[in-house]
Amino acid sequence: MKIVIDEDKCCGAGQCVLSAAEVFDQRDEDGIVVLLDAVPPEEQRAPVEEAAARCPALAIEVLP
């Protein structure tokens, strides 16, 4: 699993951090998503997919 984020789309709503705090964080200056782990272990799949589904700006893509 590999995660790709589109910073330009991100609106800093933080849904990703709520869903998968080990994989996503937000920058202090502007709240934009920070990827802590671009290739997270398989056990993170469910929370990561939840983050992608919740993201209001469709800024997270999960590649197989």
Place this chain on the structure above:
Amino acid sequence: MTGTQPTTRSQPMGRTCPFSPPEGYRTLREEAPIAPVTFPDGAKGWVVSRYADVRAVLADPRFGANRRRVRPGDPTPADAPLPPPPPGMFIMMDGPEHTRFRRLLTGQFTVRRMQKLAPAVEKIVAEQLDAMAAAQGPVDLLQAFALPIPSLVICELLGVPYADREEFQENSSMQLRLDASHEQVQQAHMAMNQYIHQLAVAKRAHPTDDILSGLVQSERLTDEELAGVGSLLLLAGHETTANMIALGTMCLLGNPEQLAALRADPALMDSAVEELLRYLTIIQYGLRRVALEDVEMDGHRIEAGSTVLASLASGNRDATQFSGDPDVLDVRRPSSPHLAFGHGVHQCIGQQLARVEMKAALSALLDRFPSLRLAVPADQVPMRDDMLIYGVHELPVTW
């Protein structure tokens, strides 16, 4: 497409249950999820009522956020061009303009920052509960508890003196009244802006560690924009959460088995807060958008310039999205993204703060007053049917 014109309906209004959206939405979801409607002021447009369509509209840049108010008595003719949004009113802006404002603020409201704020919020909550306990009931939970908490917190964050609350709470509430005249709303809006503007001037001379000072120093905003952004945050920061706390409490009191489950297992509070947000969805008339071009949706042609009302409350009761019976409050409901904070790039910027406040407030309230109950019959609680943000005007409780 069959070629038959779909019938125009009226926007569903009037609740049968104080916690549920108007019944008409059930019919709409089943029969006409994308429906041409007549709004209460006579203007024509569309209502989308299913979860998937609400998300689709709110995430689609072909729908603009500078919409008509469509409140009874709005003097702007339905076919007049839309005036530009007032300075700083970024919830009504699209594209790069919107992003410019949003990015100035999102860093202040990150999940991490808001969670760090939890102890300070808990302290505020405890102080309000002390005062309430001393009053020995019955008290109005809205004035004694639900309103002061978010007001104190947003004042602290923004750098607004809480002592001025009477004035800004009055101006906020006027702007959300459905029966207020256009002039009254304008006046309240201007008064709020002037107030923030004058604060900002003071902060320019003596900056402190708050959001307004930060915005003043960033120097990327004009004074008018700064005043607009500040008053928007102040308004949104206390009215919404206050109503979620008060209405959420009333709803739990009306669902004793859910309340008991929550008291028995405080770990359920996170999911209970999400469930209350979903179930009650206080943005009662939904979010309005304007089609910026002709948009084809599910066989319907939504013409450029049409107003589309995305009903958050209706989407949040869509059985195709939520497991079990979405019309039942279930604090153990498995998490599923709800629409209470909207969707798309405008999704509520203060949602993490709202979560922290609701959690702290409800946990401590239930803990401190095990025998909390309504002091009047539930049908005598004055509901906010006349406001853009739903909730209660007053919540008499005792213990």
